Amino acid sequence: MAMQKQKAFDVTLPGEKIVFGCLHPISQAINKLADIFLSMGFEVVEGPELETDYYNFESLNIPFFHPSRDIQDTFYVKTPHLKDKFLMRTQTSNVQVRVMEKRTPPLRICTFGRCFRREATDASHEHTFYQIEGFVVDKKISIANLIYTMRSTLSEFFGKEVKIRLRPAYFPFTEPSYEVAFKCLYCHVEDLFEPEPQSRRPEDPRRRADKNCPVCKGSGWLEIFGAGMIHPNVLKNAGYQEGEWQGFAFGGGIDRLVMLKYQIDDIRWFHSGDLRFIRQFD
Numbered sequence: 001m002a003m004q005k006q007k008a009f010d011v012t013l014p015g016e017k018i019v020f021g022c023l024h025p026i027s028q029a030i031n032k033l034a035d036i037f038l039s040m041g042f043e044v045v046e047g048p049e050l051e052t053d054y055y056n057f058e059s060l061n062i063p064f065f066h067p068s069r070d071i072q073d074t075f076y077v078k079t080p081h082l083k084d085k086f087l088m089r090t091q092t093s094n095v096q097v098r099v100m101e102k103r104t105p106p107l108r109i110c111t112f113g114r115c116f117r118r119e120a121t122d123a124s125h126e127h128t129f130y131q132i133e134g135f136v137v138d139k140k141i142s143i144a145n146l147i148y149t150m151r152s153t154l155s156e157f158f159g160k161e162v163k164i165r166l167r168p169a170y171f172p173f174t175e176p177s178y179e180v181a182f183k184c185l186y187c188h189v190e191d192l193f194e195p196e197p198q199s200r201r202p203e204d205p206r207r208r209a210d211k212n213c214p215v216c217k218g219s220g221w222l223e224i225f226g227a228g229m230i231h232p233n234v235l236k237n238a239g240y241q242e243g244e245w246q247g248f249a250f251g252g253g254i255d256r257l258v259m260l261k262y263q264i265d266d267i268r269w270f271h272s273g274d275l276r277f278i279r280q281f282d
Contacts, residue, residue: 174228
């Protein structure tokens with residue numbers, strides 16, 4: 001058989017460039033946050049995305065008439081042959097009682113994962129998003145422990161010292177409850193907690209929030225977590241003796257943390273499938 005002639009080629013030419021993939025920015029953020037919490041003695045656990053009504057709502061002290069149970073917010077799953085009512089979890093808080101009822105304190109737990117809600121999508125809302133959840137159960141736990149954990153986590157994640165504030169709020173599974181906000185890192189904000197310096201250089205303007213700041217919208221603060229002391233009813237549902245244990249819990253959106261860190265203006269980029277967006281974070 002005659003040998004087929006091959007076309008001549010120049011062996012000195014460079015080869016085709018191999019394109020390597022990279023982790024999604026949310027995956028990178030989860031890895032970073034996991035490292036932070038592991039360094040503080042937390043254990044990282046996982047929870048189911050398809051959840052029962054009990055662990056997503058009832059065990060967290062959310063009564064049947066609470067607005068978060070509304071069909072417009074929750075993806076319920078038809079299970080005609082099963083006794084339990086199933087849904088796609090609306091929050092990563094579903095791991096709290098699941099973990100506590102199987103373990104004896106002290107506990108330091110955090111989890112990361114997808115959550116699902118019936119949301120109209122826009123630049124700041126998605127029907128599928130990622131959350132971080134953390135809680136500590138022990139004796140002599142106070143809000144001071146929560147403040148330290150939040151400040152340390154945010155400072156490490158953003159790579160610079162941040163200042164936080166707690167404002168009273170309402171969450172069924174914590175009491176007292178707080179909205180945790182940190183001072184905007186992208187515009188100059190007057191420090192409300194430190195005395196004014198005795199003298200300023202003439203060229204130093206007074207540090208105030210920039211009303212045109214695209215991140216904080218001129219408020220100077222960015223709300224990032226919901227948190228508080230674990231409600232006694234949640235501890236009771238986990239089987240803990242009343243008054244013996246106490247703890248704090250916190251939760252927030254990982255998508256928003258990434259958006260703030262990299263000043264991303266539209267949450268829909270994360271699920272767009274556009275490789276040009278992903279490769280910016282290589």
